[in-house]
Amino acid sequence: xxxxxxxxxxxxxxxxxxxxxxxxxxxxxxxxxxxxxxxxxxxxxxxxxxxxxxxxxxxxxxxxxxxxxxxxxxxxxxxxxxxxxxxxxxxxxxxxxxxxxxxxxxxxxxxxxxxxxxxxxxxxxxxxxxxxxxxxxxxxxxxxxxxxxxxxxxxxxxxxxxxxxxxxxxxxxxxxxxxxxxxxxxx
DNA sequence: ACACGGATACTA
DNA sequence: AGTATCCGTGTC
Numbered sequence: 569x570x571x572x573x574x575x576x577x578x579x580x581x582x583x584x585x586x587x588x589x590x591x592x593x594x595x596x597x598x599x600x601x602x603x604x605x606x607x608x609x610x611x612x613x614x615x616x617x618x619x620x621x622x623x624x625x626x627x628x629x630x631x632x633x634x635x636x637x638x639x640x641x642x643x644x645x646x647x648x649x650x651x652x653x654x655x656x657x658x659x660x661x662x663x664x665x666x667x668x669x670x671x672x673x674x675x676x677x678x679x680x681x682x683x684x685x686x687x688x689x690x691x692x693x694x695x696x697x698x699x700x701x702x703x704x705x706x707x708x709x710x711x712x713x714x715x716x717x718x719x720x721x722x723x724x725x726x727x728x729x730x731x732x733x734x735x736x737x738x739x740x741x742x743x744x745x746x747x748x749x750x751x752x753x754x755x
Numbered sequence: 756a757c758a759c760g761g762a763t764a765c766t767a
Numbered sequence: 768a769g770t771a772t773c774c775g776t777g778t779c
Contacts, residue, residue, distance in 0.1 A: 593774070602774070608764065630760030632775050649774055668777090679775050689762090720774050740775085 569594030571639040572648040573731045573755060577707035580653060582685040585662050587653025587675050590736040593718050594729040595636070597645040601723035604647075614638070615645050618693065625682075625692040632679025633688045637696065651678045651719070651730075654738040677740040715751040716743045 572594035579588050595603040597615055604611040604626070614624065615638060624636040624647055636647040653675035655662060662674045662684035675681035682688065696702060712734035717725060719741055732743055734752065 595774075604763095604774085607772085610763075626774090627760090627762055629773060629775050630762075634774060636774085647774095651774080677775065718774075722773095 569596065569639065569644065569646055569648065569729060570642060571637070572729065573713055573753065575637075575648060575650070575704075576713050576731050576733050576755070577711035579656060579705040579707075580650070580685075581657075581701075581703040581705060582687070583658075583701045585658030585685050586656045587681065587685075588656055588733075589650060589652075590654050590733040590738050591650075591652035591740055592731045593649040593651055594731075595647045595649065596729075600646070600727065602718065602721040602725075602727075606723075614693075615640070619695065621696045623691050623694050623696050625687060625689055627689070628679065633682040634678045635682050635687050635691075649678060650681065652676050652736075652738055652740045653681050653684075654733075654736060655684070672738060676738050680740075710754055713753045713755050714743055715753065 572592040575589050575592050579586055597605045618638055620638055620640040622638040624638055625633055628634050635650045639646055639648055655671050655674045663669055665686055666674055666684050674684050714732040714734045715728050716730040716732060717728055718730045732739055
């Protein structure tokens with residue numbers, strides 16, 4: 569999914585906090601058994617009803633809110649899961665919300681970053697571009713994106729739809745594939 | 756290695 | 768109503 573790849577390196581500004589996106593995953597509406605659309609009618613309807621850029625926020629494992637962007641058109645409809653940020657602003661507030669210190673532990677995971685940014689179900693279904701204090705700043709320089717297998721799923725594991733900022737120290741889990749096998753893309 | 760914990764979408 | 772499932776984290 570090209571959107572997931574394009575978001576790597578961009579800065580997500582969320583109120584008084586902000587972070588550079590260092591890890592994303594793509595989930596496709598069709599042909600992807602790991603996507604909610606595969607089993608949930610409600611998620612398929614969500615795609616029909618809402619415009620691209622709508623936030624899809626849901627609770628995972630009864631503990632963590634996970635942040636997804638709805639993407640439409642292009643090669644396929646689907647969602648981009650934001651999995652990790654490199655904190656760039658508001659570290660003190662994020663540390664306070666997380667209840668832990670250390671910049672590397674603030675947003676290095678999809679559940680951690682929603683806690684750090686104070687994202688929960690209240691933002692589910694909201695159009696990202698209509699949220700006044702939320703912004704997406706495009707990267708100013710080219711970055712190297714590494715392609716890897718998605719994390720934490722049991723179905724459609726063969727799809728390499730995880731996108732990492734190369735050599736980032738703020739990833740949720742290290743890349744699984746070794747450099748010779750992994751693909752690198754200058755984007 | 757394991758517990759924690761709730762929305763969703765099924766079944767009946 | 769009851770149950771199975773689930774894109775994780777922190778601590779054991």
